[in-house]
Amino acid sequence: MSGKTAIIVGAGIGGLTAARALQRAGWHVAVYEQAPAIEPVGAGVGIAPNAVKALDHLGLGEGLRDSGQRQHALEIRLRKGRRVTHIPAERFESRYGAPFYALHRAELHRLLMAGLDPAALHTGHRALQITSDAGAATVTFQASHGTRSETADLVVAADGVGSVLRTALFPDYPGPRYAGYTVWRGIVPADRAEALGMPPVLSETWGRGARFGCAAINDGQIYWFACESVPEHAAPKHDLDALAARFSGWHEPIPALFAATPPDTLLRHDVYYLHARLPGFVRGRVAFLGDAAHAVTPDIGQGACLAIEDAVTLAATIEDAGIDAGLRAYDTLRRPRTERMARTSGRLGHILQTRNPAAALVRDTAASALPGPLLIRAAGAAFAWTPPMGATS
Ligand SMILES: Cc1cc2nc3c(=O)[nH]c(=O)nc-3n(C[C@H](O)[C@H](O)[C@H](O)COP(=O)(O)OP(=O)(O)OC[C@H]3O[C@@H](n4cnc5c(N)ncnc54)[C@H](O)[C@@H]3O)c2cc1C
Numbered sequence: 001m002s003g004k005t006a007i008i009v010g011a012g013i014g015g016l017t018a019a020r021a022l023q024r025a026g027w028h029v030a031v032y033e034q035a036p037a038i039e040p041v042g043a044g045v046g047i048a049p050n051a052v053k054a055l056d057h058l059g060l061g062e063g064l065r066d067s068g069q070r071q072h073a074l075e076i077r078l079r080k081g082r083r084v085t086h087i088p089a090e091r092f093e094s095r096y097g098a099p100f101y102a103l104h105r106a107e108l109h110r111l112l113m114a115g116l117d118p119a120a121l122h123t124g125h126r127a128l129q130i131t132s133d134a135g136a137a138t139v140t141f142q143a144s145h146g147t148r149s150e151t152a153d154l155v156v157a158a159d160g161v162g163s164v165l166r167t168a169l170f171p172d173y174p175g176p177r178y179a180g181y182t183v184w185r186g187i188v189p190a191d192r193a194e195a196l197g198m199p200p201v202l203s204e205t206w207g208r209g210a211r212f213g214c215a216a217i218n219d220g221q222i223y224w225f226a227c228e229s230v231p232e233h234a235a236p237k238h239d240l241d242a243l244a245a246r247f248s249g250w251h252e253p254i255p256a257l258f259a260a261t262p263p264d265t266l267l268r269h270d271v272y273y274l275h276a277r278l279p280g281f282v283r284g285r286v287a288f289l290g291d292a293a294h295a296v297t298p299d300i301g302q303g304a305c306l307a308i309e310d311a312v313t314l315a316a317t318i319e320d321a322g323i324d325a326g327l328r329a330y331d332t333l334r335r336p337r338t339e340r341m342a343r344t345s346g347r348l349g350h351i352l353q354t355r356n357p358a359a360a361l362v363r364d365t366a367a368s369a370l371p372g373p374l375l376i377r378a379a380g381a382a383f384a385w386t387p388p389m390g391a392t393s
Helices: 011-022 048-058 061-066 090-098 105-113 165-171 188-198 238-244 254-260 303-321 323-354 357-368 372-378
Strands: 006-011 028-032 044-047 074-077 083-088 102-104 127-133 137-143 147-153 154-159 178-190 200-205 210-216 222-229 267-274 287-290
Touching: 006 011, 006 137, 006 147, 011 137, 011 154, 028 044, 028 147, 044 048, 044 105, 044 303, 048 061, 048 303, 061 090, 061 102, 061 105, 074 090, 074 105, 083 165, 083 372, 090 254, 090 372, 105 137, 127 154, 127 165, 127 372, 137 188, 147 154, 154 165, 178 188, 178 254, 200 238, 200 267, 210 254, 222 254, 238 254, 267 323, 267 357, 303 323, 303 357
Parallel strands: 006 028, 006 154, 074 200, 154 287
Antiparallel strands: 044 102, 074 083, 127 137, 137 147, 178 222, 178 267, 200 210, 210 222
16 A cells, blocks of 8 residues: 555546556545536447456456447448448457447446445535645635645546646646537437347448447447537537437438437537647646546547546556656656547548538548458557556556
8 A cells, every 4th residue: 555645536437447546556546526426427438449458457347348238340331321331349359359348338437436435536526726746736626615625646637628627737728629510319228229129239320411320238228329510509409309300311220219219318519629739648746637638539439448548557657657757657658649549530520520422422432442451450559559567457
């Protein structure tokens, strides 16, 4: 037990993974979350082989295998249903050493929180300000009973794309940028999903200025998302029927999935990402991770996976080299990789969301022509990652 203390700001996937990783390395962790409670909200999430390896490293692989839905294939279709790519998932698995999973976000949260002392989780605490000097960092929170300051040897800033802590320590940083599209998400419950007989295949369908994706997740449920290119702040009507009408003519099971989704579970979020590179992921004793450090667009399905990698790397580098050298190593290891992923995701999103008919035709033709082995190799940039060695291994 090192006796070192860490404050983690944000109980999203990044913050909870950091809590798990540091706790396993002997740290006393305290997690602060602005929400009044950790509630089972959100939709599904895909966990790619790189993040599966990271979760294995944290001793969570068995839990993931028990609670997640292993995916048998990845496929791409066009809006009338023509399949342009279908790759059996075991080909990624044999090359990159781990399968693909998809599960409800609430299930992933449950997995990450198991083993975290409930007394270490402080909900209803919104971080307002942070200071850091050579040996410690102090965060000031707004809580229901007033403001409160806490000091620790290390602060992990995992407060998401709109990070207040990033603004405090990088006041000149331009902040998030709108990606040009909004995403609707839904969950079809098991009793309605059964009749659809969907195999566990991560599937994405491309249109013009619109995309649809779905996957069977844990406990017989189905997760779907629908992306639409719209101007920033457009706020389209929050209505499943209107959404289904805009995707009318798209292949089955898309209409059936809209019809089977309970309207009160429909979610919509405009997509924001960090366009400019953050000058550093570390300031004094503060480490930024996940979307707070490098929010990427969801186009390569890697935002949460990268946050999980960050957390594993942070704990391992500190364990190996001590806090200050470990933080430097964390910065050196994580910035180039996440910057590459952000660039790839942004470019891909531009192509996938195109409204231009000629550009869409080129895209669809290219996807049909690309051989599977090439796509599998291209995915290596994301999936080939392996956890650094450290005491958590
Ligand atoms: C439509 C969509 C689909 C996606 N699908 C995938 C996928 O399949 N696979 C994948 O890997 N990634 C996916 N992503 C990306 C992924 O969701 C994010 O990258 C990931 O959730 C980031 O986790 P995080 O912990 O860094 O941030 P967040 O999840 O944003 O968590 C931040 C937490 O900090 C809290 N917080 C914020 N400010 C404060 C404050 N001041 N004080 C205290 N607490 C604060 C928030 O309430 C929140 O709980 C998707 C994203 C979108 C939009």
